[in-house]
Amino acid sequence: MTLSGTHDSALIALSVLIAMAASYTALDLASRVRVAGGWARSVWLAAAALAMGGGVWAMHFVAMLAFSVPGMAVGYDLSLTLLSLLVPIGTTGLSFAVVSRSRPGPVLLLASGLFMGLGIVAMHYLGMAAMQMAADLHYARLWIAVSVLIAIGAATVALWLSTLANRAAGKLGSAILMGVAISGMHYASMHGAVFTAHSHVDMAHGRAGLTQVTLALAVAASTFLILFLTLIAAMFDRRFAILSEREAVALRRSEERFRSLYRRTPLPLHSLDNKGCIEDVTEAWLEMMGYHRDEVIGRPLINFLTEASARQLVQRDWPALLQEGELSNIDYRAVTKAGDILDVTASARIEREEEQGVPRVLGGLSNITERRRAEEALRQSQKIETIGQLTGGVAHDFNNLLAVILGNLELLRKRLPDDPRWGSLIENALQGVQRGAGLTQRLLAFARKQDLKPKPVDIQELVRGMADLLQRSLGPMVKVDTHFPLHLCCAHVDAHQLELTLLNLAVNARDAMPHGGTLSISASEQVLLAGASDGLEPGTYVCLSVADTGTGMDAATLSRATEPFFTTKEPGQGTGLGLSMAHGLAAQSGGRLILRSKPAQGTTAELWLPVIHQEPRTEQLKADAEALMPLPQRPPLTILAVDDDPLVLANTAAMLEDLGHIVLQAASGQEALAIAKARHRLDLVVTDQAMPGMTGTQLSAHLRCEQPNLPVLLVSGYADLPLGSSSDLPRLNKPFQQLALAQAVEAVVTPSTSATVTVLHAHRSEGMAL
Numbered sequence: 025m026t027l028s029g030t031h032d033s034a035l036i037a038l039s040v041l042i043a044m045a046a047s048y049t050a051l052d053l054a055s056r057v058r059v060a061g062g063w064a065r066s067v068w069l070a071a072a073a074l075a076m077g078g079g080v081w082a083m084h085f086v087a088m089l090a091f092s093v094p095g096m097a098v099g100y101d102l103s104l105t106l107l108s109l110l111v112p113i114g115t116t117g118l119s120f121a122v123v124s125r126s127r128p129g130p131v132l133l134l135a136s137g138l139f140m141g142l143g144i145v146a147m148h149y150l151g152m153a154a155m156q157m158a159a160d161l162h163y164a165r166l167w168i169a170v171s172v173l174i175a176i177g178a179a180t181v182a183l184w185l186s187t188l189a190n191r192a193a194g195k196l197g198s199a200i201l202m203g204v205a206i207s208g209m210h211y212a213s214m215h216g217a218v219f220t221a222h223s224h225v226d227m228a229h230g231r232a233g234l235t236q237v238t239l240a241l242a243v244a245a246s247t248f249l250i251l252f253l254t255l256i257a258a259m260f261d262r263r264f265a266i267l268s269e270r271e272a273v274a275l276r277r278s279e280e281r282f283r284s285l286y287r288r289t290p291l292p293l294h295s296l297d298n299k300g301c302i303e304d305v306t307e308a309w310l311e312m313m314g315y316h317r318d319e320v321i322g323r324p325l326i327n328f329l330t331e332a333s334a335r336q337l338v339q340r341d342w343p344a345l346l347q348e349g350e351l352s353n354i355d356y357r358a359v360t361k362a363g364d365i366l367d368v369t370a371s372a373r374i375e376r377e378e379e380q381g382v383p384r385v386l387g388g389l390s391n392i393t394e395r396r397r398a399e400e401a402l403r404q405s406q407k408i409e410t411i412g413q414l415t416g417g418v419a420h421d422f423n424n425l426l427a428v429i430l431g432n433l434e435l436l437r438k439r440l441p442d443d444p445r446w447g448s449l450i451e452n453a454l455q456g457v458q459r460g461a462g463l464t465q466r467l468l469a470f471a472r473k474q475d476l477k478p479k480p481v482d483i484q485e486l487v488r489g490m491a492d493l494l495q496r497s498l499g500p501m502v503k504v505d506t507h508f509p510l511h512l513c514c515a516h517v518d519a520h521q522l523e524l525t526l527l528n529l530a531v532n533a534r535d536a537m538p539h540g541g542t543l544s545i546s547a548s549e550q551v552l553l554a555g556a557s558d559g560l561e562p563g564t565y566v567c568l569s570v571a572d573t574g575t576g577m578d579a580a581t582l583s584r585a586t587e588p589f590f591t592t593k594e595p596g597q598g599t600g601l602g603l604s605m606a607h608g609l610a611a612q613s614g615g616r617l618i619l620r621s622k623p624a625q626g627t628t629a630e631l632w633l634p635v636i637h638q639e640p641r642t643e644q645l646k647a648d649a650e651a652l653m654p655l656p657q658r659p660p661l662t663i664l665a666v667d668d669d670p671l672v673l674a675n676t677a678a679m680l681e682d683l684g685h686i687v688l689q690a691a692s693g694q695e696a697l698a699i700a701k702a703r704h705r706l707d708l709v710v711t712d713q714a715m716p717g718m719t720g721t722q723l724s725a726h727l728r729c730e731q732p733n734l735p736v737l738l739v740s741g742y743a744d745l746p747l748g749s750s751s752d753l754p755r756l757n758k759p760f761q762q763l764a765l766a767q768a769v770e771a772v773v774t775p776s777t778s779a780t781v782t783v784l785h786a787h788r789s790e791g792m793a794l
Contacts, residue, residue, distance in 0.1 A: 031087075031090045038090075038240065039083045042079060042248070044204075046076060046251060047079070047202035048196060050116075053072035053075055054072050054124065054185075056068040056258055056261055057069050057120065069121055074113055075250075076120070077113030077114070080112050089240035091214065098155055099155075100154045105151065108147045111150060112144055112146075112147040114143070115146075137180025137184075141175040144179060145209075149213075167213060168213065171209045174208055182202055288306070288307055291388055292390070293305070294388065295384055296385040296387065298383050301324050312389070314360045325337070328358055333356040350373045351387075352371045367392050369390045370387060373387070404583065420714060423461075423759055424758065427758050428671045429453070434762045435682055437454075464759075479516070479518075480636050481515050481517050487506060488506075494530050498530060502537060503541070503543070505542060505543070506544075507545070509547070512547055513566060515635060516613065521609050522609065525606045528605065529606060532627075535574075536576070536627060537573060537575075541572060542572070542573050544570075545568075546571075551563070563635070564635040566634075569631075570630075571627070572628075582619060586606075586617065603619070617629065617631060662686045662706055663687050664688045664708070664710070665689050665710050666690045667691070667715070676710060677689050680765070683765075692716075693711075693715060693717060693718025707735075708736075708737060711724070713739065720736075720740070721738070721753065723736075724738070735773060737756060737772050
């Protein structure tokens with residue numbers, strides 16, 4: 025007998041509502057699966073499978089409880105019922121796992137929908153098979169096919185919707201459609217179910233019993249509770265995810281700002297990993313080294329250092345940094361992309377993001393190349409200044425010795441008989457003294473203490489007058505080229521010393537061109553503005569250039585070229601004073617000497633001399649004429665000679681006595697003052713300048729206080745007097761001949777003569793080359 029059952033409409037509505045709630049929850053959890061990672065993704069995937077599979081099962085079970093056959097009791101097999109619960113959960117979880125890994129294609133989506141739909145169909149028919157009642161159950165094939173198609177379609181649509189980032193409204197609409205579809209699958213299948221009662225069953229009329237309703241309500245309540253808790257968990261997770269995303273975005277922005285600030289800082293900074301490889305650098309670092317960023321990231325820092333500096337970093341500084349955690353101001357030499365060598369100081373500190381984290385090194389480089397060059401130039405200047413002071417002292421003492429020898433030789437020549445052999449010996453000795461005097465003049469020129477006689481000098485005329493001398497000195501293998509402008513101002517310089525300097529530079533050029541070459545002499549006017557004078561006063565200068573095509577000098581030789589007695593020539597080929605004298609002459613004249621040279625590219629020496637307008641030469645000619653006039657006859661004078669060197673004092677006194685004067689001797693300034701007080705009458709005081717205790721200028725000042733009309737003649741080999749000294753004192757240069765001494769005495773005691781005595785040495789020696 026075929027039975028027809030009835031459905032409880034309230035339970036039917038409850039089952040549809042369960043299907044909608046399960047669909048909405050599953051779609052919501054699927055969105056968490058897409059954004060989660062690690063274990064959290066697995067948890068949300070399991071929750072989505074439980075919500076979808078368990079919700080579909082709950083909808084099916086409640087719908088089954090809504091069905092009743094009048095007068096027939098219905099029971100359920102527990103094992104099949106549990107199996108019908110596990111099948112949809114498993115198939116739904118696997119399907120969600122497949123489509124959530126990446127955006128699936130149509131084939132994969134259809135395959136997953138087919139698998140999930142068949143799982144739901146299997147769940148339905150397992151649940152139907154679990155029914156225990158006094159009737160046989162058969163199905164109409166058409167409705168079975170319809171239910172299968174509805175299940176597969178609903179499953180496919182659910183999986184497709186799970187891959188979309190729908191808003192709440194969209195998910196709610198999708199859940200309603202899926203809930204209706206899933207419920208429709210169940211009731212389509214139930215419509216095709218045919219129940220045939222057993223023969224002994226008595227039929228009665230009725231609806232679902234109280235026990236079925238109670239069980240349906242319990243299943244629904246449990247399902248709604250689980251789905252609600254799952255939605256609450258998803259809501260909190262979504263909220264935490266939003267907060268985490270905001271923090272991550274803020275952190276990324278902060279890191280970007282820091283990275284931008286770090287890279288754009290004006291300091292050349294770098295960060296290294298624990299192996300010493302570069303992780304990041306600033307723009308200033310790249311600009312200093314001349315690289316692009318992609319050329320340095322990942323490379324070891326030692327790749328940008330010289331071999332010696334890299335060895336120092338690897339063997340000494342890196343282990344010390346790892347041990348101490350910090351290094352400061354370590355000197356290295358870096359190599360730029362262009363191959364230039366930079367002097368740098370490096371500082372570094374180890375930073376760890378966590379207590380046991382991998383260390384990172386934050387450090388920086390400071391370019392001190394210019395400072396090192398300035399320090400080297402200062403040391404060189406101080407070295408030259410020290411050598412100059414030492415040279416000046418040696419020249420002063422040597423001048424004293426020459427003065428003694430020269431004076432005694434002249435006195436000896438007067439007293440020896442007129443024998444040609446004796447005269448020749450004395451004359452040779454006098455020439456040796458003159459050569460020694462020339463040597464001291466060179467030493468004093470380097471020390472800037474020679475007594476120069478600057479005057480307007482026409483450089484072009486001076487070079488033209490030396491043409492024959494230069495050609496004879498250079499020989500036929502060297503060609504001399506001169507280049508001068510049509511109008512060139514006069515230079516303010518000692519003409520004689522400039523001739524010697526030019527000759528020395530020419531001879532140096534000749535020796536640098538053993539196989540011949542070209543010597544170019546040129547001059548030009550240069551104007552130096554304030555701030556661009558490079559050690560010179562702003563103004564107009566004459567730049568006298570001497571250039572050769574010789575072997576040139578390397579940097580080490582060039583740095584020492586102006587040192588006294590430094591020479592690269594063979595022993596006996598040069599004194600090593602040529603360039604030092606040129607340096608001293610230029611500096612004492614208010615200019616400077618500039619040397620430029622490179623190996624195999626020749627050498628250029630530039631003398632920068634201040635410009636002066638041409639002055640009339642009548643006064644100089646008059647002074648020269650007066651110097652050649654014979655000395656007038658005058659009565660003997662009482663002269664006080666003062667010198668701390670007994671040999672020089674005795675020589676000066678002997679020369680004055682030989683001239684017929686009465687000479688008193690004093691070995692110091694104090695002794696001279698005592699003699700001046702004891703003597704009522706002195707006609708002249710001849711004093712040395714450099715004396716211990718009291719200098720010649722100080723002695724003159726004391727004497728003028730007591731005897732204002734007493735003339736004083738200052739004898740010195742130095743050109744410069746101490747600061748604050750009287751500059752109008754008559755002076756006589758050491759070493760001097762007796763004739764020069766006589767002319768100086770006459771000039772001092774004759775009121776009409778100029779106060780400053782300028783006596784040229786006779787028989788000046790030619791310049792000696794470096």
